[in-house]
Amino acid sequence: MILPHANPDPASTVRLPETAVSLRGVTKAFGSGNLTVHALRGIDLDLAAGQLVMLVGPSGCGKTTLVSVISGVLDADAGQCKLFGVDWKSLSGEQKTARRAELVGFVFQSFNLLAPLSAWQNVAVPLIIRGMSQAQAKGPACDALAAVGLGDRTEARPSQLSGGMQQRVAIARALVGKPRLLVCDEPTAALDAKTGQTVMDLILAASKRVDDQGRGCCVIVVTHDNRIFHYADRIEEMEDGRFKEAPADFIIAEARHHT
Amino acid sequence: MWRIAIAMLLGDKPKYLALVCGLAFAVLLISQQCAIFMGLLIRSTGPLQNVRQADLWVTDPAIKWISETRNLAESDLQRIRSVPGVLWAEPFFTGRAAADLPSGATRIVNLIGIDRTTMVGQPPLVTAGRLEDLRIEGGVLVEESSRAKLDNVSIGDTLKLNDKRAVVVGYCQAKPGFDSPAVVYTTFANAITFQPLGRNTVPYILVKVKPEVGVEAVRASINALPGVKALTWSELNAITIRFILIETGIGINFFITVLLGLVVGLAVSGAIFYQFTMENARAYAVLKAMGTKNWKLIGMVLIQAAWVGLIGYGIGVGLTGLFTLQSRRPGTELAALFPWQLLVGAFVGMIACISVGSFLSLQKVLRLEPGVVFK
Numbered sequence A: 001m002i003l004p005h006a007n008p009d010p011a012s013t014v015r016l017p018e019t020a021v022s023l024r025g026v027t028k029a030f031g032s033g034n035l036t037v038h039a040l041r042g043i044d045l046d047l048a049a050g051q052l053v054m055l056v057g058p059s060g061c062g063k064t065t066l067v068s069v070i071s072g073v074l075d076a077d078a079g080q081c082k083l084f085g086v087d088w089k090s091l092s093g094e095q096k097t098a099r100r101a102e103l104v105g106f107v108f109q110s111f112n113l114l115a116p117l118s119a120w121q122n123v124a125v126p127l128i129i130r131g132m133s134q135a136q137a138k139g140p141a142c143d144a145l146a147a148v149g150l151g152d153r154t155e156a157r158p159s160q161l162s163g164g165m166q167q168r169v170a171i172a173r174a175l176v177g178k179p180r181l182l183v184c185d186e187p188t189a190a191l192d193a194k195t196g197q198t199v200m201d202l203i204l205a206a207s208k209r210v211d212d213q214g215r216g217c218c219v220i221v222v223t224h225d226n227r228i229f230h231y232a233d234r235i236e237e238m239e240d241g242r243f244k245e246a247p248a249d250f251i252i253a254e255a256r257h258h259t
Numbered sequence B: 001m002w003r004i005a006i007a008m009l010l011g012d013k014p015k016y017l018a019l020v021c022g023l024a025f026a027v028l029l030i031s032q033q034c035a036i037f038m039g040l041l042i043r044s045t046g047p048l049q050n051v052r053q054a055d056l057w058v059t060d061p062a063i064k065w066i067s068e069t070r071n072l073a074e075s076d077l078q079r080i081r082s083v084p085g086v087l088w089a090e091p092f093f094t095g096r097a098a099a100d101l102p103s104g105a106t107r108i109v110n111l112i113g114i115d116r117t118t119m120v121g122q123p124p125l126v127t128a129g130r131l132e133d134l135r136i137e138g139g140v141l142v143e144e145s146s147r148a149k150l151d152n153v154s155i156g157d158t159l160k161l162n163d164k165r166a167v168v169v170g171y172c173q174a175k176p177g178f179d180s181p182a183v184v185y186t187t188f189a190n191a192i193t194f195q196p197l198g199r200n201t202v203p204y205i206l207v208k209v210k211p212e213v214g215v216e217a218v219r220a221s222i223n224a225l226p227g228v229k230a231l232t233w234s235e236l237n238a239i240t241i242r243f244i245l246i247e248t249g250i251g252i253n254f255f256i257t258v259l260l261g262l263v264v265g266l267a268v269s270g271a272i273f274y275q276f277t278m279e280n281a282r283a284y285a286v287l288k289a290m291g292t293k294n295w296k297l298i299g300m301v302l303i304q305a306a307w308v309g310l311i312g313y314g315i316g317v318g319l320t321g322l323f324t325l326q327s328r329r330p331g332t333e334l335a336a337l338f339p340w341q342l343l344v345g346a347f348v349g350m351i352a353c354i355s356v357g358s359f360l361s362l363q364k365v366l367r368l369e370p371g372v373v374f375k
């Protein structure tokens, strides 16, 4: 389901794209007895680095649960869930935490910026988590803000920024640590169409970026928002804890047709 | 991370202020009540602190505390003087007398009578007049801070003590007793004319021991006699403090107040701090999802607790310190003592207060599912 524009550089088509995410038979249930909710009912999925994959489907079908499991925030009940070849199950709690800090960037629907911190301080958080001092982190944090077009708002508090700007700060925060997996849960749901496009442009750019070792970033975007489907390299549609059988390529084709 | 923790704390001004004020209030309550309490305890032994010359205080075995004893007979003085090893033994009077002031008002005073020849038990400092003038019939030295209570009597003024004429011959400095009465010094002979007491007139006999015999031996010999008890300075001190602490009910009352301060501090700061953490649960979850290790989250909570704790502590003991300084000013009725042990005690109290909040908060933070960040 990899679309032509996914690999604009012909040289890289020679190399097989690295497998970022590999899921086999992943299940996850919440609650017990009569109240059990089967959020994931056996998910198989392979995602390559350098791709922008969208997870779509009705509310409550398990999209958030799936990205939580992929990013190591939630433990699967059964099945295998590998991120860059390492099964989350084989790691201790502290190791999982360290691996998230090293590999994963998050963008949330509700931004989740820390209100008392300025924009650049928010962006610096992942670097500080990795052990940098605030002073060391300031430079890269401001650069990351500049990259999302907020170079002049580094000192602003989240409350002084519009929703779109806050989400751009959140993207800068997600990208500042050069993650290999970027997980975005409904990143445009709280934004108007135009701001949503700006945010998606930034997320798309992140999926095209390669690090100094030539490795790409795997980007997963959970969304309801059909206005942004055309950004996807690949779309997976979920229903009731499973992937729908029919490939969702037509959605992309249709979306591209309309833009 | 600690900068982030502090920024979170300062980001919520109302809670931050409430936390600091709550802790400051608790520390103030605890330390100030303890300071007053210790001040009162020390004050209760004031009459004892004025007299350091004697090795032993001999009195009736029924003694309750320094200001409450049964008098001995004057004949006991001879009995004590004939105990082997006694260098000297002199009577020491302390008791109450009603003073009729020039203005016509009446005031109860603490009348202290010392031996007219040796002047054993004399006030620590004579600030005006001469000690020897006490030998004048009816001569009294008025303790300086007591003068205000006695219509500011001056040298040469006369007043009546238990209807007997007394004349002020000078001023002195001495520590007052538990209920801070006006203190008036005179000779033992004068004292018993002011205070006709029947046969038994001697509250205390002050004893100096011959160095070659030793205090213990002499004390044992005196205690072997019927109807008298010899106490060292520290024993009398301990008896007095014990009496005030237990028999007056003051101990339990102060204890309750201190406990209340602790409970208020624990409850208020614990509840506010926990609520603060609850409201920041999402921020902690975000940090957790982004890969912050548990020990760093613990550190963040503890730094926040320590921050408000130390500021609250500083304000609380600072206010108590000001209060204590105020109580040192001459003429105040406040009694307060602020030894370093109290600083440590209040610190422990503060730690107790914030540890409840931190403990609850840590439970919350460590159990937090990072998955909630997607909600």
Ligand SMILES: Nc1ncnc2c1ncn2[C@@H]1O[C@H](COP(=O)(O)OP(=O)(O)O)[C@@H](O)[C@H]1O
Residues within 6 Å of the ligand: A030, A031, A037, A038, A039, A057, A058, A059, A060, A061, A062, A063, A064, A065, A066
């Ligand atoms: N922590 C949880 N506890 C109980 N049920 C949950 C929890 N998280 C998700 N669910 C349930 O799992 C199902 C899938 O949820 P979710 O993955 O959030 O769906 P989506 O993101 O597609 O809207 C829903 O029915 C939801 O109610």
Ligand SMILES: [Mg+2]
Residues within 6 Å of the ligand: A063, A064, A065, A185
């Ligand atoms: Mg969701």
